[in-house]
Amino acid sequence: MNGTLKRAALACLLMFGLLMLNVNYLGAVKAEDYRTDARNQRAFYARYSVDRGWITADNGKTTLAKTVETDSDYRFERQYPNGKMYAHILGFFAPESSRGIELAAGKYLDGSHPDLLVRRAIDFISNEPPKGASVDLTIIPKAQEVAYNALRASGKRGAIVAMNPRTGAVQVMVSLPTYDPNTIAVPNKSTAAKAYNKLDADEQDPLLNRATEKTYPPGSTFKVVTAAEFLEDDPSRTPETQVAAPQVLDLPQTTVGLPNYGGAACGGGQVSLRYALERSCNTPFAKFGMELGWDKMREQAAKFGMGEPIPFTLPVAKSDIGPEEELAALAQLSIGQRNNQMTPLQMLLVAAGIANNGEVMKPYLINKIVGPDGGVLDETEPDPMSEAVSSEVAGKLKDMMVSVVQAGTATAAQIPGVSVAGKTGTAEHGNSPSPHAWFIGFAPADNPEVAVCVFIESGSAGTDATGGHTAAPLAKDVMQAVLSAK
Known part of the structure; x- marks a missing residue:
């Protein structure tokens, strides 16, 4: 009898041990899998039981995303008042996924961040729904609206992005085509999935943030980088330094020459560096690249942030000048072509x-995080990313870029009463007859408050194809909007 009891007791202990082992396995190892399993309705309902923090701009004066209480089983619902205009910044908060700021600042917005531990405890004790923190962005709403409307009026795909060059605060970020995040941010899995899949299958790729998530050949805007290394390589060089500017540049190891845009001449074959940048001559900059060599060109590119992912609030595709090849390839990438790919x-x-006198600041979108009680939990401080060029070289480049706007290819970017610096770009790609159109610049040139990049995907054909014709006017509008909002 005692033997039977002992065996039964051992069997019970063994089963109990196995049960505890399984409980611990489920709790410690599989818990996250079960929590995120699409079939877990408890997690689904919990996702919409949080009074999610709002996303704002202009120190809380403009609402970009808000949470409203409903009478349904899903207590709260997310809404985006101007969804299409801000879609590629905000992203969306959907039943099973998030994107954009909704994802990047998700733990603050849903109240699960450690900074909100006390707040969660208070909500629990008082039987109130969990409250998230609000996220205030650096975007300037009036300038964002101008950029959005200007790009939409062009009827083209593309992106416009602007920032304060002294701090890195992003002032504008627009990408077209866009989408309405309200169609995805619905508390219904089937409806949200159907809306997302439709957008994902769209050949125009409206979900893509063209400002950050894809690279393109930068065309002649890259000549600024080539000019930077040309000036850094010899401090005695100035905007008035005379450089060779043949109509066609002979390339080594090939019978194909590299011409200027449209086959045009560049002055009389010998011009100042200023004139070469003003007129966006190809041959001088292609020649500079070959003379400087791969190592120096790659090093200069890296100082501006190329070759590594840019640290940013949102995902960013890596920009790069491409792998080392023959000198002819180096000549082409030095004018923003070949394998040169930039966001x-x-x-x-x-x-x-x-x-910013040669110093590149880390770009950022989040101005501050504000708790449910109104206290500031976190605030972004400007942070230098790299020194791209010396202040002396930056001054020379700035001087020449002002000339580009005053008397060169970017006169359409002129703002009355304001000194503007800039550079246009027209980039061939694939077999398309319509090149990409670019403009980069800043204003006021002597005390910059805004830097801007306008990119028009497959802008136009013929005489309307250039960045000076297609992109520069939009840049002017955006810079004016930022300056007038100050």
Whole structure:
């Protein structure tokens, strides 16, 4: 009898041990899988039981995303008052996913961040729904609206992004085509999935943030980078330094020459560096690149942030000048072609670095995090990213970029009473007859408050194809809007 009891007791202990082992396995190892499982309705309802923090701009004066209480089983619902205008910044808060600021600042917005631990405890004790913190962005709403309407009026795909070059605060970020995040941010899995899948299948790719998530050949805007290394390489060089500017540049190891845009002549074959940048001559800058070599060109590009992902609030595709090849390839990438691929955000940093006396600031979108009680939990401080060029070289580049706007290819970016610096770009790509159109610049040139990059995807064909014709006027509108909002 005792033996039977012992065996039964051992069996019970063994089963109890196995049960506890399984409980611990489920709790410690599989808990996250079960919590995020699409079939877990408890997690789904919990997602909409939080009074999610609002997303604002202009120190809380403009509401970009808000939470409203409903009478349904889902207590709260997310809404975006101007969803299409801010879609690529805000992203969306959907039943099973998030994107944009909704994802990047998600723990603050849903109240799960450690900074909100006391707040969560108070809500629990008082039987109130959990409250998240609000996120205030650096965007200037009036300038954002101007950029959005200007790009939409062009009828083209593209992006416009602007920032304060002295701080890195992003003032404008627009990408077209866009989408309405309200169609995805509904507390219904099937409806949200259907809306998302429709956008995802759209050939125009409206979900893509063209300002940050894709790279394109930058065309002649990259000549600013080439000019930067040309000046850094020899401090005695100035905007008035005479440089060779043939109508066609002979390239090594090939019978194909590199011409200026449209096959035009560049002065009389010998011009000042200022004139070469003003007229956006190809041959001088292609020649500079070959003479400087791959190592120096890559090093200069890296100082502006190329070759590594840019640290930013939102995902950013890596910009790069491409792998080392023959010298002919180096000549082409030195004028922004070949395998040279940049995001508009990256080219914005080129303009901003020059505007800020050679120092590139880390770009950022979040101004501050404000708790449910109104207290500031976190506030972004300006943070230098790199020194792209010396202040002396930055001054020379700034001087030449002012000439580009005053008397060169970017006269359409002129603002009455304001000195503007800039550079246009027209980039061939694939077999398309319509090149990309670019403009980078800043204003006021002597005390910059805004740097901007305008990118028009497959802008136009023929005489309307250039960045000076297509992109520069939009940049003017955006810079004016930022300056008038001060």
